[in-house]
Amino acid sequence: MSPAGDSGTLQLTGISHRYGAHQVLHNVTLECPAGTATAIVGPSGSGKTTLLRTAAGFLTPSQGQVMLDGTDITSRPAHRRSIGLVSQDGALFPHLSVGRNIGFGLPRGQRGGSRIGELLDLVSLPADYADRRPDQLSGGQRQRVALARALGRRPQIILLDEPFSALDAGLRERTRKAVQKVLRSTGTTALLVTHDQDEALSFADSVAVIQEGTLRQAGAPENIYNLPADLATARFLGEAVVLEGQVSAGWAECALGRVPLRNESPTGFVHLLLRPEQIEVTEPEQGILGLVLDADYFGHDTTAVVRLHGSQEEIRVRQLNTQPLEPGETIGLRVTGAAVAYPPGGH
């Protein structure tokens, strides 16, 4: 099932794209090594879909190159790229049955045979689904069929364009897991585009953050989340607690006390990044004092806005609901783990 050897490395080099006067991509360079999953995450309008369509061959970039295993395919038309595509709503052909949809890209000889059944089995759908019409499928099933259809030609790379965003929360997670499993088992290189940072972080071996047409950062999910390139990226990837601090000798002094640093930072005034889950709520006498201003109850946890006694800075804290927080309550706060320091003047 898997493509031969180590093939399927996609390289996007210096991609720029403009629609008229509007520049949507600025010099984006990204590599998707063979057999890995990469997620491009960014807010809507950031240019991530343009990048995907460039990889697919539907757009020719104004500048830059698309390379597949070292071969320049920038001007190769979409149908000769050995790249599969699964789009937002699956784009199943409404006038063809599931079986004929899956068979659409297969060589003539395989369309009737057992291959359709194999592909349905691969995406965990029963073989008799081949006779159904696309409008008889649920959203999740439609995406599975779209995946089976795309995998039928054994593409070296599969492009996923927000394939889960039309599904509701529970189904989205299950479908994502199923797709992940299939792609791993076939060893297909995957490039996922999404605006959902949680989806990007949980799906991919490598995450690329794109904002306003520029690649901000790329790397392993935990690196991206724990060591964001700048505060804007940090805020985009999840909730951020930002405090002012003074750095000396690898430690920072701030309203939450002395915290170790995760990154190298020059001595002096900095902005410190912490994640809400790094701040532990304790008894008042065991930590830095804070006053709960507001608390939002979410069932499994509570998010609270806390004003720190010392600096009067307001931060957001997330607390599991073993001991609920009430506005007006005074609590203690303690930092676990390390902070990231950013030079002032950024965001």
Place this chain on the structure above:
Amino acid sequence: MPWWLAALACLTTGVALLPLFYLGVRAAQYPAADFLAAVFSERSARLATASLALTAVVTVLCLVIGVGLAVLVTRTTLPGRRSLAVAAALPLAIPSYVAAFGWQSMNHLVSPGTTFEGFFAATVVITSVTYPYVFLPAAAALLRVDPAQEEAARALGRGPVNTFFSVTVRQAAPAITSGGLLCAIYVIADFGAVSILRVDTFTRAVFTSFSMGFDRLGGIALSSVLLVLTMVVLVVEGRFRRTSTRYATVGSGAAAPAMRLSIGRWAAPALILAWGTVLTALAVPGAALAYWAYRGVSTPGSLAEVGGAFMNSLWVAALGGAATTALAIPLAVYIARRPSRLARSLERLAYLAHSLPGVVVGLSVVMLGISVLTGLYQSMWLLVLAYCTLMLPLALGPAVAAALSAPPELEEAARALGKPTLIAYLRITLPLMAPGIGSGFLLVMLTVVKELPATLMLRPTGFDTLATRLWTYTGNESFAAAAPFAVLLVMLAAIPAWLMISRLLKEEK
């Protein structure tokens, strides 16, 4: 988007518009002085006066009847307004030359020895079949006006009648104007009725120049004037139609039922006037057709002749429909997939031929046949070319709508599955467009069956259709022989007319 699609779209538009282009080429070959002398001759002044007078009178009458009926049906409490709405739209199914035949043959029955022809006769006949072109859009526009706006006017202190004139009618005005201009175009372009009723207009003169010894300069000059006249009205009409659709998009549509003026003691005169008009338009040709057809089919041998002409009509309509649809498809896909400047220009060019006078297109194709495509002259292919020119907009509208409703993502999915663009179009887009293409094909077919002037000018010798038979027999005053053809023509023309009416009724609900 491959370059070849653009090229194909240009090519098909070019083929369809070739006759008009050729007319321009021929006109340019004459010395300007000769050409201008032919355009501004005393004869063309006389023809222009008759054409424009007929157009003006009929248009005004259509506006009065059409708007009056529309208001009664949509905005008053008139009893039986729904049946009135259906009846008022029915004359749409009567081709103008069939109505002319009906009225003339009725006159022959009622007062034998007198003639029913001339300006007044033409005014009555053409008005009776043209007013639905005002009535239908006016009724639709009046229904579309958001009642919330009328309620707002009432809450601001305006009475019901004042509100009706200051808010409701104002918003329907662009649609009504566009309908009136459509009427004008049909009158200018009409050939059958004015010829049967012997009114000397441009179209009749062009046809005469063709059939009598062929005065080429005269024919070309008159055709050019007619063409320019129609296009000017078309451009103005298009502007009003766009305004009307812009109005229609304001507001979220009618949630509450439309406000109706209580008709009270005006019910009796309104009923008499409305039903009197509608029944005259329907009953005179209807009764004449029924009477003469009964006499006609009892003549031995007539059924075989009718059957033959019917098959010929279907055959030529199927050819015309297929050719026009084939030309429309690449153009439709191109327009729907790439809203570029070229696509917009091609679309506008294609619609330019919308409701052009059949005699002008017929004459252009005849000249093309005798001087350039000599091998095709007197063959079916030139006739089909004329149909393509005349009918392209009819096939294009539904095809573009169909291409727009087939998502381009599906083409991309097909391309990502390894199919070249052409295969993606053939296997994905085309099947999805099939219903739209089919309804366009049907519409063209049914319109081709009704078409008279170009068919008369271009049919191969000895080839007769329903329309040409009706024309020949009416010319000899052989009313009984003509009637069965008229009945069949009305039955076929009723199909697209019924589609238009049912669309209106759906809107009313």
